[in-house]
Amino acid sequence: MVKIQNNHFSLNQIADSGQCFRWFKVSDNCYDIVAFDKVLRATQDKNIIYFDCSQEDFDHIWYFYFNLDIDYPQPDCYDMFLSAAYEYGSGIRILWQNLWETTVSFIISQRKSIPAIKTSIERLCRAYGNKIEGTKYYTFPKPYQLTTFDKDDCGLGYRLPYIKDLAQKVIKEAISPELVDALEYDEAKKLLLSVRGIGEKVANCILLFGLGHIKACPIDVWVQRIIDEEYNGLKPNWMNSPYAGYYQQLTFFYKRHLTK
DNA sequence: CACCAGGTAGGAT
DNA sequence: ATCCTACATGGT
Numbered sequence: 242m243v244k245i246q247n248n249h250f251s252l253n254q255i256a257d258s259g260q261c262f263r264w265f266k267v268s269d270n271c272y273d274i275v276a277f278d279k280v281l282r283a284t285q286d287k288n289i290i291y292f293d294c295s296q297e298d299f300d301h302i303w304y305f306y307f308n309l310d311i312d313y314p315q316p317d318c319y320d321m322f323l324s325a326a327y328e329y330g331s332g333i334r335i336l337w338q339n340l341w342e343t344t345v346s347f348i349i350s351q352r353k354s355i356p357a358i359k360t361s362i363e364r365l366c367r368a369y370g371n372k373i374e375g376t377k378y379y380t381f382p383k384p385y386q387l388t389t390f391d392k393d394d395c396g397l398g399y400r401l402p403y404i405k406d407l408a409q410k411v412i413k414e415a416i417s418p419e420l421v422d423a424l425e426y427d428e429a430k431k432l433l434l435s436v437r438g439i440g441e442k443v444a445n446c447i448l449l450f451g452l453g454h455i456k457a458c459p460i461d462v463w464v465q466r467i468i469d470e471e472y473n474g475l476k477p478n479w480m481n482s483p484y485a486g487y488y489q490q491l492t493f494f495y496k497r498h499l500t501k
Numbered sequence: 502c503a504c505c506a507g508g509t510a511g512g513a514t
Numbered sequence: 515a516t517c518c519t520a521c522a523t524g525g526t
Contacts (some may be wrong), residue, residue: 257509351508356522358507398522401510440509461507493507 243292243299249313251332252285258333258494262346262359263366263381277302277339280373307336310454313487314335316479319476322471323488326495334493336450336489340418341411342381343451344433347443357396364395384411384427391420403438410436426454449486458485467496 252272256264260499263275263397269450281303282293292299304310314336316323349365350358362381369390387408410416421429429452433444441460448457456481460468468476471492479488 348509350506352506353508353523354522354525355505356526360524394524396523398524399509399520400522411510438509442508447509459507462505463507497507 243294244305245290245292245308245309246288247290248288248332249286249331249333250285250290250307251330252283252290254330254332254494255334255336258330258490259341259355259497260446260490261336261338261382262355262362265378273376273378275373275378275381276306276342278371280376281376289390305337308453309336314484316488316491320477320479322467322490322495323477326488326491329342330494331436331492333487335455335490337453338450339381340421340447341384343448344388344407344439345381345404347446347450348407348438349397349400350441350446351400351438351440361396365397368394370423384408388412399432400444403436405431407438422452426456429454431455445486449489456483457487458489461493463496464489467492471496 252270254268255261256272265273265275267273267282272283274283279294279298279302279424281298283452284291284293289367290296292303310319316327318324336415344366346358346362349361353361356369362434366379366381370379372379385408387404390401390405395401418430421432424432426448430444430448433439433447434441439447443459445459448454458464471477479485482488
């Protein structure tokens with residue numbers, strides 16, 4: 242068991258922030274987090290978080306998954322909407338997730354609601370991933386496990402060929418996560434946009450959640466709504482800051498809450 | 502039953 | 515470059 246203290250960390254807020262699709266609520270303030278072929282049970286009591294894993298796994302995997310080496314800056318107070326979002330969702334963190342899983346997940350995400358995304362991904366994992374020993378969960382399928390599937394038993398619809406093409410491309414051209422990881426922001430984005438099924442928004446999600454580029458700022462229907470309704474149709478300055486992705490996530494979370 | 506969902510490709514202006 | 519539309523399926 243590993244225990245940390247952090248005033249800017251909320252399991253509930255992160256779970257509901259639309260960046261991770263395989264967090265399973267166990268009880269209040271307790272989740273099973275399925276990632277990197279493992280299951281991490283995390284429990285929170287105020288600003289103390291307990292992780293049911295070895296210190297080695299925490300130091301090598303989960304510390305970076307939660308981006309714990311990053312302190313997010315408090316936004317400037319002149320931006321009322323951003324400040325309100327920060328006050329509301331100060332426990333939000335940007336997760337640094339597995340690149341392949343993030344890529345496939347956000348290709349699936351297009352024109353789907355978050356519950357529908359979760360359902361599709363779970364069906365994909367059950368059908369093509371491996372059972373994680375000693376648990377009821379399944380791994381996210383590797384590229385080679387997605388090269389040959391033809392029948393849409395996961396509700397992917399028109400996205401299925403996108404996934405299959407990408408899996409084959411990754412195998413054939415030996416594109417490894419490490420390879421993409423080594424690219425600078427602009428090159429990585431160019432490579433992502435060359436994939437069928439990845440456009441501007443999904444590319445930015447992958448840069449932000451799968452490659453650790455906190456300046457990437459995905460603009461989806463909600464963020465566009467924020468621009469239109471909160472900023473008179475003009476992009477706010479924070480969208481160009483080095484922490485744009487973090488601020489985007491704060492406001493995305495806040496705006497969705499406001500309209501519920 | 503409608504309507505919308507963390508959009509994109511491909512084609513027409 | 516910018517606008518337009520078809521797109522499969524599921525959740526509410």
